[in-house]
Amino acid sequence: MTQRPGNQLFDAYFTARDMREVFCDQGRVQAMLDFEAALARAEARVGLIPSSAVAPIATACDAGLYDFAALGEAIATAGNSAIPLVKALGKQIASSDAEAERYVHLGATSQDVMDSGLVLQLRQALALIENQLAQLADSLATQAQRFAATPLAGRTWLQHATPVTLGMKIAGWLGAVTRSRQRLQQLKPRLLVLQFGGASGTLAALGAQALPIAEALAEELQLTLPEQPWHTQRDRIVEFGAVLGLIAGSLGKFGRDISLLMQTEAAEVFEPAAPGKGGSSTMPHKRNPVGAAVLIGAATRVPGLVSTLFSAMPQEHERSLGLWHAEWETLPEICCLVSGSLQQARLLADGLEVDAARMARNLELTQGLVLAEAVSIVLAQRVGRDTAHHLLEQCCKRAVAEQRHLRAVLADEPQVTAELSGAELDDLLNPAHYLGQAQAWVERAVAEHNALNV
Numbered sequence: 001m002t003q004r005p006g007n008q009l010f011d012a013y014f015t016a017r018d019m020r021e022v023f024c025d026q027g028r029v030q031a032m033l034d035f036e037a038a039l040a041r042a043e044a045r046v047g048l049i050p051s052s053a054v055a056p057i058a059t060a061c062d063a064g065l066y067d068f069a070a071l072g073e074a075i076a077t078a079g080n081s082a083i084p085l086v087k088a089l090g091k092q093i094a095s096s097d098a099e100a101e102r103y104v105h106l107g108a109t110s111q112d113v114m115d116s117g118l119v120l121q122l123r124q125a126l127a128l129i130e131n132q133l134a135q136l137a138d139s140l141a142t143q144a145q146r147f148a149a150t151p152l153a154g155r156t157w158l159q160h161a162t163p164v165t166l167g168m169k170i171a172g173w174l175g176a177v178t179r180s181r182q183r184l185q186q187l188k189p190r191l192l193v194l195q196f197g198g199a200s201g202t203l204a205a206l207g208a209q210a211l212p213i214a215e216a217l218a219e220e221l222q223l224t225l226p227e228q229p230w231h232t233q234r235d236r237i238v239e240f241g242a243v244l245g246l247i248a249g250s251l252g253k254f255g256r257d258i259s260l261l262m263q264t265e266a267a268e269v270f271e272p273a274a275p276g277k278g279g280s281s282t283m284p285h286k287r288n289p290v291g292a293a294v295l296i297g298a299a300t301r302v303p304g305l306v307s308t309l310f311s312a313m314p315q316e317h318e319r320s321l322g323l324w325h326a327e328w329e330t331l332p333e334i335c336c337l338v339s340g341s342l343q344q345a346r347l348l349a350d351g352l353e354v355d356a357a358r359m360a361r362n363l364e365l366t367q368g369l370v371l372a373e374a375v376s377i378v379l380a381q382r383v384g385r386d387t388a389h390h391l392l393e394q395c396c397k398r399a400v401a402e403q404r405h406l407r408a409v410l411a412d413e414p415q416v417t418a419e420l421s422g423a424e425l426d427d428l429l430n431p432a433h434y435l436g437q438a439q440a441w442v443e444r445a446v447a448e449h450n451a452l453n454v
Helices: 017-022 025-046 051-060 068-078 082-094 110-146 166-191 204-221 235-262 290-311 323-327 330-350 356-363 369-383 385-402 406-411 422-428 438-453
Strands: 151-156 159-165
Touching (some): 017 025, 017 110, 025 082, 025 110, 025 204, 051 082, 068 082, 082 110, 110 166, 110 235, 110 330, 110 438, 151 356, 159 166, 159 369, 159 438, 166 235, 166 438, 235 290, 235 330, 290 323, 290 330, 406 422
Antiparallel strands (some): 151 159
């Protein structure tokens, strides 16, 4: 059957194709039908329905048999997707086995079908995101080690600060990815659980067989059976959405850093080049950070969607009106945006283009001022902290006013030369000699990444 037309112009840019397939109409319907087929198998195992009913029900649980456009029209009246789907499923089964049709959807409610179907989709989505994160982390670890000792200007409040290394900056991106991978591992037991409670959560329609059926159903779907149904307790999916929000934000940080490093005035690190990538409709010289734009765009959009999930948490009594409905497209869209961001992030990380010479030149833009702290720290040990700080502050002001290198100004200052030799000043004003623990941070970030891969 043909899917309803949708807005697909931007999908290739903002979304990974395999994630969109998880949450397309086909994916949604198939996940709900997988629940119905598993329910029939579970109820037959327990003896509630005849085993002969399972095959006709399972055969009809194929999304390709259903008209999504007709389902969409019916949803507008029914109020959810499960009601018209179950009706269509019943008709499909009855066309070949009227007896089996009596046993479809027995004891379940619409929300059981939709929520458990969603969990099945989220399991696929989680696997995709974990794989994307692992690949991105591998790439970042490689690049962090490659540039562990490559100096560039640290920037605080968008101004040049003391030197760092590019590897240290990349290790920061890596650490955020590693923590997100840890969070996803930790939430799996809470997220990948069955939803099965019947009309009001009691499973009263199934009588004494309710719990055995629930256990069998969870086993059929390879989900955990929670302590009770969670129709209006939405913390599980909100937690997942929140972690995805953290991933989007961390990737947004990555994209923001890349876009700033690509600015003409910096021109230190670039997205990988490709024919037609990042051009302008009017300016032939442009090389825009189009990958970083996806990361920043997702980091901007996802928080609002996550807030929708949080806003929908105070659901009424045993089944919600409107708040549950607000989730239906929200969490899938978060998954799609994060997958698209991860797709672009991997491309960026794999193909980073680095201009180390430009980094070195940019470190000299302030003519030694970024290393004033290095001189001040050593001088403080000889003349006292306040004296050293005041002295360096005055020398820096003089260097700026006279447009001279700090090294030359310090060489003219008797209070400095009385304590520090020319060789010492040269050493202190060498960016490569004032990198602190930058390389150690790289090693630690990579080690934590490697430990997660064991």
